[in-house]
Amino acid sequence: MRAKTIQLLHYITGLGILVAGGIHLATVFLLSPYEASMSFDGHPLSVIAVYRNLFLAATLQALLVLVAFHGFNGLRTILSELHQGPTYLKLLNAVVIAAAAVVVVYGTRTIVIAHLLGNA
């Protein structure tokens, strides 16, 4: 991808995180007492109840992908200033994409299984 496209995506994902992250923080801190949010089950917004809710689970999935892109692209930008040259940049890009992929796959696994577990 061209640098221009990546930077635009950095802004779009950042603004998307404001929405998805806002919903996430609101469910944990504002719409339910913190102790209830951290309990496994037994409350309207307990851990498993949040994953069971399709809208909230989808929000978490969106947040996972958005933060993975925004965060790892931010780290990539910072690390790209340490050293110059195409070899370093290619290696850096490969490492960052691989790391982001691992986090997204692992997080998606959690969300999908927890959603199924809530409905089981």
Add this chain to the structure above:
Amino acid sequence: MSTLLTALRTWLVPFRYGLERWSYTMQRISGVVIALYFVMHVASTGQVVGGPSVWTLPPYEYAKQVWLETKEFLANPLFDAGLVVLAFMIFFHSINGVRLVLAHFGLILKKPTRPEYPYHPGSMSRIQRVIFWVSVALATAALVYSLDVFFKVLQP
């Protein structure tokens, strides 16, 4: 090695260059910290379904047991203090990030002026300085709120 030291100095030492440099340094530090927290958060919430070895539907009671043990492990003052700092960083990074997006699209820039002595380093317009301080204020409010959530400082 000296390249790394130069880089670290320009990234982390914001003195003598005005508000814009402080914003830059704080945005970078908070961004890196939030990114590292995000990775740890995805790892720790993975315990909700029973940990890294679980890739199919686990028994409900097993997942619940693993989550309760993880919650117990995470509930200590050191991690809670980390979350309080993180609350400040998340709110600062968000609002200051909105300022950066607006500025990069040229929406909140001030008109160029002729340089006149004495030269001030500040390049942020008035509205940009306002948004910067709003982000600091909201971040401080988030910090106080989370101090209350984790350490009950506002309760009698």
